[in-house]
Amino acid sequence: MTSSQKNPYLSDEIISTDQTSAYLFTELNDGEYHFVVDETHSLDLTLIDLSSSKFNLKLLIDLKRDAHLSLSIASFQYSNLNKTFDIYVKHLGDASSSFVRFAGINSSDNKLTFIGTSLIPNGIKKVETRQEGRINNLSSSAKSEVSPVLLINDNDVKASHGAALGAYNPDALFYLTSRGISREESQKLIIKGTLSPIINKLHDESLIKEVNDFFQDRKL
Amino acid sequence: MKELSIQNLSCQAESNLILKGVNLNIHAGDCIALLGPNGHGKSTLLNTLMGSPHYHVTEGQAFLDGEDILTLTPDLRSKKGMFLAFQNPPDVPGVVTMDFFRSAINSHSEKPISLYNFYKETTKAYEQVGLNSNMASRILNEGYSGGEKKRNEILQMLLLKPSIAFLDEIDSGLDVDALNLIAKVINDLRAQGTTFIIISHYDKLYDLIKPNRSAIMVDGKIVLEGDFSLTKKVSENGYSFLEREYHISIEKKEQVSIDTCAIKETISK
Numbered sequence: 001m002t003s004s005q006k007n008p009y010l011s012d013e014i015i016s017t018d019q020t021s022a023y024l025f026t027e028l029n030d031g032e033y034h035f036v037v038d039e040t041h042s043l044d045l046t047l048i049d050l051s052s053s054k055f056n057l058k059l060l061i062d063l064k065r066d067a068h069l070s071l072s073i074a075s076f077q078y079s080n081l082n083k084t085f086d087i088y089v090k091h092l093g094d095a096s097s098s099f100v101r102f103a104g105i106n107s108s109d110n111k112l113t114f115i116g117t118s119l120i121p122n123g124i125k126k127v128e129t130r131q132e133g134r135i136n137n138l139s140s141s142a143k144s145e146v147s148p149v150l151l152i153n154d155n156d157v158k159a160s161h162g163a164a165l166g167a168y169n170p171d172a173l174f175y176l177t178s179r180g181i182s183r184e185e186s187q188k189l190i191i192k193g194t195l196s197p198i199i200n201k202l203h204d205e206s207l208i209k210e211v212n213d214f215f216q217d218r219k220l
Numbered sequence: 221m222k223e224l225s226i227q228n229l230s231c232q233a234e235s236n237l238i239l240k241g242v243n244l245n246i247h248a249g250d251c252i253a254l255l256g257p258n259g260h261g262k263s264t265l266l267n268t269l270m271g272s273p274h275y276h277v278t279e280g281q282a283f284l285d286g287e288d289i290l291t292l293t294p295d296l297r298s299k300k301g302m303f304l305a306f307q308n309p310p311d312v313p314g315v316v317t318m319d320f321f322r323s324a325i326n327s328h329s330e331k332p333i334s335l336y337n338f339y340k341e342t343t344k345a346y347e348q349v350g351l352n353s354n355m356a357s358r359i360l361n362e363g364y365s366g367g368e369k370k371r372n373e374i375l376q377m378l379l380l381k382p383s384i385a386f387l388d389e390i391d392s393g394l395d396v397d398a399l400n401l402i403a404k405v406i407n408d409l410r411a412q413g414t415t416f417i418i419i420s421h422y423d424k425l426y427d428l429i430k431p432n433r434s435a436i437m438v439d440g441k442i443v444l445e446g447d448f449s450l451t452k453k454v455s456e457n458g459y460s461f462l463e464r465e466y467h468i469s470i471e472k473k474e475q476v477s478i479d480t481c482a483i484k485e486t487i488s489k
Contacts, residue, residue: 189314
């Protein structure tokens with residue numbers, strides 16, 4: 001099942017067919033949602049956050065035997081409120097796999113936080129997992145946090161994590177502006193470029209256009 | 221552009237004074253070989269003229285046809301017709317080369333370039349610098365080889381058609397064929413009226429383009445100017461003649477810094 005939706009109503013879910021879903025959020029609220037991916041099934045979930053709201057979004061995802069999760073999150077923080085994504089993946093069955101990647105741009109004076117945790121309990125074998133977070137700060141007063149956590153209690157696993165966090169390289173900005181591109185336009189190129197691999201997963205032309213228009217019309 | 225007049229230009233990076241009163245007048249059509257030993261401020265001069273955030277101008281002006289460009293942001297300097305081919309073009313993560321080219325071209329014209337013309341112009345420019353045009357879909361400068369980066373700089377010069385171009389060691393790391401190709405592009409643009417300031421440490425490029433002027437920079441100042449024969453003299457004899465014939469010391473007067481010099485950079489992947 002493949003679907004793209006704008007501002008869907010999130011609820012707890014048991015995934016018992018292979019599912020590819022991409023959601024665009026222009027508003028997002030606090031919430032805690034519990035997904036269970038059944039044996040041998042897969043969930044490919046994409047979340048794109050362009051909201052200006054304050055939230056703490058918690059996703060708990062349980063993976064049963066041979067279940068697979070691919071979770072991609074893109075977030076643009078420009079509001080004067082803090083945003084937190086807290087992702088907790090529990091590998092409850094052998095040979096389950098999870099790949100979580102977060103790409104964020106923070107052009108606000110506030111906080112953007114990504115916490116990604118993979119738990120592999122003792123006795124669960126052949127698990128593969130990766131937690132990856134990357135946030136570019138475009139504003140000098142932006143506060144961002146990336147925290148990819150691996151809780152590993154068994155030794156027959158493949159696990160990795162990565163975090164990249166920081167101000168966008170001033171040399172790269174100078175390079176773009178030295179070609180006549182304004183600072184604002186350069187930042188838009190960077191934002192679009194950083195988030196577009198995830199935005200393109202929307203697969204719905206009108207939603208992709210909506211995101212592109214959002215950045216085009218934006219004053220940074 | 222008719223004239224670029226650099227007057228008593230001084231600048232510093234962090235607390236080190238690098239340029240110490242540069243004076244140089246560049247006229248339309250000039251091609252200047254900017255010479256000097258390593259670390260005496262040549263790259264700094266070109267980067268400062270383009271508006272690099274690493275350098276802070278402490279004194280002096282640079283007038284492009286009467287307007288002090290040092291007060292302008294880099295994008296506005298570019299729109300005035302200035303161009304810098306970077307010595308080390310940085311990776312620009314996330315930005316696709318093609319999108320970058322289109323934005324750069326559009327920033328130089330009143331209305332956006334049509335898709336057809338964009339395709340035509342970039343394909344031609346890729347051909348001129350001997351690169352495969354499918355590179356346009358790659359991330360800007362990421363994973364480019366040294367030679368590809370240099371060719372990509374020249375390609376941008378072709379797309380933007382500057383009136384004055386600064387080339388910072390554009391020939392380093394290039395093979396002979398690439399060097400000939402780039403010399404040809406430079407000569408073609410010169411014939412169309414582009415003014416050049418070119419830094420190189422090898423006379424091969426200078427021999428191919430024969431600059432009409434030479435300027436030698438030592439310790440943050442232009443200490444000697446001349447015609448092409450000065451470039452030849454440097455390439456044959458090095459810089460020791462400066463001391464012998466002109467009593468110009470090529471020792472840098474280093475500032476003693478008591479600041480801490482530890483720089484820590486952490487980027488994890």
